Amino acid sequence: MESDPLSEKMRQWALMKAQTDTTTARMNKLRDDIMGEIVLRGDKDEKGSASFRLPVPVVVGNKTYEELKREARISTTLNEDRALALVKAKGIEGVVVNIPTIDMDELYAVHSEGRITEEEIESLFDTKVSYAFKPQPS
Known part of the structure; x- marks a missing residue:
């Protein structure tokens, strides 16, 4: 059977996607285990x-890892209800x-009363199209 170039590209993509998913899951598990050790x-x-300073530095490529850090990152947000x-x-x-906002129900109500046209309503909305790559496995 003759190979289709697009099917071959899709096969390669699907293989790389599966490998990436497996690698990512393994990396996340390793990271979580390492973070637990740093805490302990x-x-x-x-x-x-x-x-935590590693007993033996780890060299990968042109990088040397000697210390691990679990860094606390603090963010502060105002609790609107308490404020x-x-x-x-x-x-x-x-x-x-008070920041003015449009009450959509009221906007459609004045439209249904004929106070604004369909074209005017449509002119208030922006439409954006985006595309997602969605292979369909069977």
């Missing part, structure tokens, strides 16, 4: 990070801003 055996700092409760309790509502 590493030196912790005041920020919550931990580091609004505090503002209300303290009577400082002046710090609250």
